[in-house]
Amino acid sequence: MVEELLKEFYQGSKKAVARIITLIENEEPEGKEILKVLYKQSGRGYIVGITGPAGAGKSTLTDALVKLMRRRDYKVGVVAVDPTSPFTGGALLGDRVRMSDLTLDPGVFIRSMASRGHLGGLSWAARDALVVLDAFGCDYILVETVGAGQSQVDVAGVADTVVLVTVPGLGDDIQAAKAGIMEIGDIFVVNKADRGDAEQVVRYLENTLEQGTKTEGWLPPVLKTVAWRGEGVDKLLEAIEKHRSFLEQSGRLEPLRKMRLKEEIIERIEKLIFTRLIKEIHMEELIEQAYSRQLDPLSVAEMLVEEIIPPTGLAGKRIKLQGRACAK
């Protein structure tokens, strides 16, 4: 099955892409196997994160951006991350039937995926889908995440360029809260700019950006768009390409991607260790002791870690490991 699927994938079958992502989503072993193969063919696509609060019109903007990219003959993949409802478990925004005219285009692949948890973090499956689309030969892969908190931080961990979309009329309190995530943006977009106080939002963003920027040498532009009628989208693509050139020509793209790889590996290690801890350590007795105040939680954790990783350290192991890795 894996071989057949990969064959279809290499022939450009969007159906194969969809099935592979589903395998990954369902945590099937075949998905993992395929991912390891496809990872080796990835690395050429450029990943753009599009994020911002609910109601900012990110879907419409993404839609318009994809259309423009198609006119320039780029192959485009889109991963749209929808928060799940805390009560029903279903997607908060319902089934996406949007962008239907694009789904017929063989040069566009669009996939809606559930967020991790209710706060909208990027699931592992969503991150892996980016690798699949990259290996599929997409020139640009857009990852669109809906607003609340964690997913916006996560998107900075996967995207080469992060577009932060906002909209007039969210109020000052909200602006202040949003300031907390401003540092992840490489490009700022005030969408629905035909509304009243768009200029004020632009000024607010520009003022805040003057106080500090994410990357030395790159002052994030603040653009205005009216996505539903395509206004300003060409400027957005221009800004994305400019940011990409900046990263490439200043030699920043490679270290940036390596840093992200390191973070990914560490996160994967944590996840694997966590899974094994949960499965293999029966902590009930220790918890009883912590609850009755005989032991404190920090001491319990320290004791357990000392058992897991002897204080003599990992240094010896490292050498062995590197030998193995190199021998591959």
Next chain:
Amino acid sequence: MVEELLKEFYQGSKKAVARIITLIENEEPEGKEILKVLYKQSGRGYIVGITGPAGAGKSTLTDALVKLMRRRDYKVGVVAVDPTSPFTGGALLGDRVRMSDLTLDPGVFIRSMASRGHLGGLSWAARDALVVLDAFGCDYILVETVGAGQSQVDVAGVADTVVLVTVPGLGDDIQAAKAGIMEIGDIFVVNKADRGDAEQVVRYLENTLEQGTKTEGWLPPVLKTVAWRGEGVDKLLEAIEKHRSFLEQSGRLEPLRKMRLKEEIIERIEKLIFTRLIKEIHMEELIEQAYSRQLDPLSVAEMLVEEIIPPTGLAGKRIKLQGRACAK
């Protein structure tokens, strides 16, 4: 120094409390040492989380609640978590000089602490401060967190009762985004209820709550307050005490606290392992190989974990460990 400080602490010195929390905040080894001692004297205080979006008036509400609790002769501790500015690193809300009439009261201890990261997660220091205040003999410990995302989830991980504060006029999009965090609330408060559409917000919350609740047998009440003039705050305290009785009498408080302890221990284990991974594993070569697509990140992580925890597992270690723990 540790002994002297503990002596003053046991004599009821608020200055000693402040110094201990500072030691913990600065990650001094003395702080850790003291915390381990104080943990054993904790467990009697009741922890109430107060959270909600910026501008909802949480500080004013907390203030009013503390005053009411003092009239009932409760000893009260407050940990107010302020998000740090992403650009300056300083507290977003500036130094808190609020509640100055309360700070002179020997039965009230108030501490402002920085959030973890820009999204406002609860720092380890803030969680440890709760233990300190608990050991100090506070009957109630209020932990107040400002809005964006992570801290609201974190607060559910430390509080016995979570009060979710909202306010009229935040708009539908925001309400939808907030729905994602509604499941953490045991009590809902619509503050500034003298404003126009308070009734509408109450109805919205009640409708959403009908679709599912956090705890079986507890339908979270939706209260209206006008905190600045103390309106409705008595009903809030009543609701907190009712929720506490519910947890105690239904036998839910103990398993709830044990579950939180388990989560805390696992998080501490992860943090300790993470620190050691960062320090001891030199991943540069592996990252180069992942970057050049010779290896994929998942395989790298799997190999490293296999080295850290041999596949023969932790079962043998567990027995040894429990023996040690019990012998203590």
